[in-house]
Amino acid sequence: xxxxxxxxxxxxxxxxxxxxxxxxxxxxxxxxxxxxxxxxxxxxxxxxxxxxxxxxxxxxxxxxxxxxxxxxxxxxxxxxxxxxxxxxxxxxxxxxxxxxxxxxxxxxxxxxxxxxxxxxxxxxxxxxxxxxxxxxxxxxxxxxxxxxxxxxxxxxxxxx
Amino acid sequence: xxxxxxxxxxxxxxxxxxxxxxxxxxxxxxxxxxxxxxxxxxxxxxxxxxxxxxxxxxxxxxxxxxxxxxxxxxxxxxxxxxxxxxxxxxxxxxxxxxxxxxxxxxxxxxxxxxxxxxxxxxxxxxxxxxxxxxxxxxxxxxxxxxxxxxxxxxxxxxxxxxxxxxxxxxxxxxxxxxxxxxxxxxxxxxxxxxxxxxxxxxxxxxxxxxxxxxxxxxxxxxxxxxxxxxxxxxxxxxxxxxxxxxxxxxxxxxxxxxxxxxxxxxxxxxxxxxxxxxxxxxxxxxxxxxxxxxxx
Numbered sequence: 195x196x197x198x199x200x201x202x203x204x205x206x207x208x209x210x211x212x213x214x215x216x217x218x219x220x221x222x223x224x225x226x227x228x229x230x231x232x233x234x235x236x237x238x239x240x241x242x243x244x245x246x247x248x249x250x251x252x253x254x255x256x257x258x259x260x261x262x263x264x265x266x267x268x269x270x271x272x273x274x275x276x277x278x279x280x281x282x283x284x285x286x287x288x289x290x291x292x293x294x295x296x297x298x299x300x301x302x303x304x305x306x307x308x309x310x311x312x313x314x315x316x317x318x319x320x321x322x323x324x325x326x327x328x329x330x331x332x333x334x335x336x337x338x339x340x341x342x343x344x345x346x347x348x349x350x351x352x353x354x
Numbered sequence: 355x356x357x358x359x360x361x362x363x364x365x366x367x368x369x370x371x372x373x374x375x376x377x378x379x380x381x382x383x384x385x386x387x388x389x390x391x392x393x394x395x396x397x398x399x400x401x402x403x404x405x406x407x408x409x410x411x412x413x414x415x416x417x418x419x420x421x422x423x424x425x426x427x428x429x430x431x432x433x434x435x436x437x438x439x440x441x442x443x444x445x446x447x448x449x450x451x452x453x454x455x456x457x458x459x460x461x462x463x464x465x466x467x468x469x470x471x472x473x474x475x476x477x478x479x480x481x482x483x484x485x486x487x488x489x490x491x492x493x494x495x496x497x498x499x500x501x502x503x504x505x506x507x508x509x510x511x512x513x514x515x516x517x518x519x520x521x522x523x524x525x526x527x528x529x530x531x532x533x534x535x536x537x538x539x540x541x542x543x544x545x546x547x548x549x550x551x552x553x554x555x556x557x558x559x560x561x562x563x564x565x566x567x568x569x570x571x572x573x574x575x576x577x578x579x580x581x582x583x584x585x586x587x588x589x590x591x592x593x594x595x596x597x598x599x600x601x602x603x604x605x606x607x608x609x610x611x612x613x614x615x616x617x618x619x620x621x622x623x624x625x626x627x628x629x630x631x632x633x634x635x636x637x638x639x640x641x642x643x644x645x646x647x648x649x650x
Contacts, residue, residue: 196359213402214355214392236390237457238544249430249459255389256460257382259359260404303455324543325454 200261202227203271211258218242218253221268229269229298240326243299244268250306250325269298272305280350281305284343285336292330300326304340313344355392358401365411365490365520368403372516373492375401381514383425386453386461387469405518414438416526423522429458429466429476441526443639444533444552448479451537454544464519467503470510473547473571475537481568481576482533482552485524491517504575531556531564532639536632538624547571548615549624551603553632555586557640562586562595567633569625571615572607579603582629591637600630 198211202225209224221227221244230253233241237255244253245267246260272279278286281304291297300323307314307322314322319340328336360379362368372379379401382388391397405411411424414435421442423432432438433450445463452458452466452475466476467487477500485500489512498512503519505511512519527533533554539547549572555565565583570576582603589595604626611618 212355213357213359216389237386237453240454240456243456250456251460252386252456255386257359257385257389257402257404259361260385260406262361306455321543322455325456327544 196259198258198262200263201265203266203268213259215258216254217244217246217251217256217258217261217266220258221253221266227268227270231295231298233295238327239296240299240303240323241296243302243326245302245306248306248309250303252325267302267305269301272301279305280346281308281340281343284339284346288335288339288342290332290335290339292328292332296326296328296330300328300336304343307340308344308347312348314340316341356399356402360401360403361407362403362405364408365405365518368405368408368518369490369492369516371401371403377515379403379515381405381468381518383462383465384428384460386457387465399515411520413521416441419526419528420523421526423463425464425518425520426462427464428460428462429453430455432463432476433458442479442483442524442533443527444482444535444554444636445476445479445524447535448475448550448552451475451535451547451550457544464522467500467522468510468512468514468519470504470506470508470575471571472504472507472573472575472577473550474576475535475547475550478550478568478570478576479533479535479552480522480524481578482554482566483524484554484566485522487512487519488521488523489517490520495520497523501575501578506574527554528556530558530640532636534632534635534639536628536635538628546614549609549621549628551625551628551632553629553636555591555633555636555640557591557637560590562589562591565599565633567599567603567629569603569607569629572609572621572625577607579606579629581606586633591641593634596630596633596637599633600626603629 195210231241233239237252242254380399382402411426413424429449429452438446466474486497535552537550551569565586567579582599607625609621
């Protein structure tokens with residue numbers, strides 16, 4: 195076992211992990227952050243997407259110890275002062291979630307995209323979420339939600 | 355899965371760690387392949403030596419006409435690098451095709467080589483760019499041609515239990531030179547290619563003066579179509595020359611029948627199509643007719 199120290203959603207977290215533990219399991223089982231979903235377990239579907247130092251990663255194949263000293267953002271870290279993040283609110287407003295399982299990963303990929311590129315084209319949005327599969331195939335509403343979020347965030351001066 | 359996860363601070367320390375656990379320790383970079391291979395017990399390792407925090411392996415730089423890419427550089431960093439975009443556009447295109455954004459954010463180009471798959475997008479461009487890899491091992495460091503690193507499907511001659519690749523280098527494209535990457539797959543992302551190809555050519559005085567064509571997966575290692583490339587040299591860069599080279603490449607390629615990737619006949623036909631497309635784009639770029647991601 196080793197001690198993993200990281201910043202999770204803005205707070206210091208210190209957990210004992212095994213050398214082969216994967217970040218998704220540590221977040222879910224040791225920190226109780228079950229908003230991070232595990233589906234394929236092979237880094238193919240994107241349900242487990244979290245941000246490490248702002249970059250999207252598939253946490254189901256990401257060795258937990260790689261996060262040593264890093265900042266990790268999960269879906270639980272997005273609301274600020276009791277307010278949903280504009281991306282979350284946009285997903286609700288256009289009814290983007292169907293079964294909902296892919297949505298935390300979708301939203302984090304969307305956040306990584308909008309942080310880097312606040313005014314993406316539809317093509318860039320498609321590319322930005324290309325590592326996230328939705329088995330309900332509700333992609334149109336998801337893309338629409340990201341467009342809406344981008345508009346609202348631009349009006350508010352790029353709220354993060 | 356693993357017993358120990360180590361972060362060496364230097365290449366020498368990494369090699370010492372490997373030596374201290376002979377045969378049981380293995381280099382890990384992004385781990386997008388190794389993590390799964392370890393879970394499935396395909397690649398045994400008790401100790402993993404993570405090289406992503408060693409200072410001095412994160413460079414993308416040009417020196418004396420050569421571009422150097424360190425072992426920590428991810429596919430996303432290669433794809434987004436302005437230097438690679440302007441002086442090795444074919445590699446940026448290839449790295450931008452690997453997996454999805456999350457995989458590209460973590461997986462490294464050097465890892466793409468060490469994993470030694472004959473379908474690897476990034477490696478295909480490195481073959482077309484005539485790259486070399488710097489190998490660090492107990493006896494010191496040496497530069498090895500990319501082709502010498504491949505011993506078969508998934509078999510790299512640099513054994514991650516005793517050595518590591520520290521960086522890659524390849525000649526920057528010059529005026530009149532350009533490349534292109536093409537890929538055929540069932541969908542655009544998160545899927546292995548049915549076929550891919552990377553080409554680089556140079557045009558001087560209205561004639562093709564050099565060409566390299568790499569194709570995958572049509573053999574146990576990335577395949578370099580030397581005859582097809584040679585047929586281009588000395589010719590005017592027109593449709594006839596391109597079509598003839600594409601046909602030669604298709605004849606030389608030996609794709610297997612694959613439930614996943616399609617029949618041999620289909621894939622052989624598609625080699626011709628992909629190589630023709632790639633050469634056509636490379637010619638246009640080399641002639642300055644297409645700026646984006648090219649060398650013009």
